[in-house]
Amino acid sequence: xxxxxxxxxxxxxxxxxxxxxxxxxxxxxxxxxxxxxxxxxxxxxxxxxxxxxxxxxxxxxxxxxxxxx
Numbered sequence: 515x516x517x518x519x520x521x522x523x524x525x526x527x528x529x530x531x532x533x534x535x536x537x538x539x540x541x542x543x544x545x546x547x548x549x550x551x552x553x554x555x556x557x558x559x560x561x562x563x564x565x566x567x568x569x570x571x572x573x574x575x576x577x578x579x580x581x582x583x
Contacts, residue, residue, distance in 0.1 A: 517570035520555040521582040
């Protein structure tokens with residue numbers, strides 16, 4: 515279970531996420547079989563980001579990946 519956490523959504527963040535997903539595929543991992551991805555966006559609010567991290571941990575995330583500019 516992987517949680518992708520964005521502070522804000524920008525082209526750079528989208529490119530980084532796309533590269534991350536492509537990297538997982540390049541290793542032979544298959545989404546839905548080998549891992550699940552959840553994605554959240556804090557829309558630039560630090561308090562919301564903290565809540566998203568807490569929610570991801572409570573949800574059983576095995577990996578948190580943060581994206582920002």
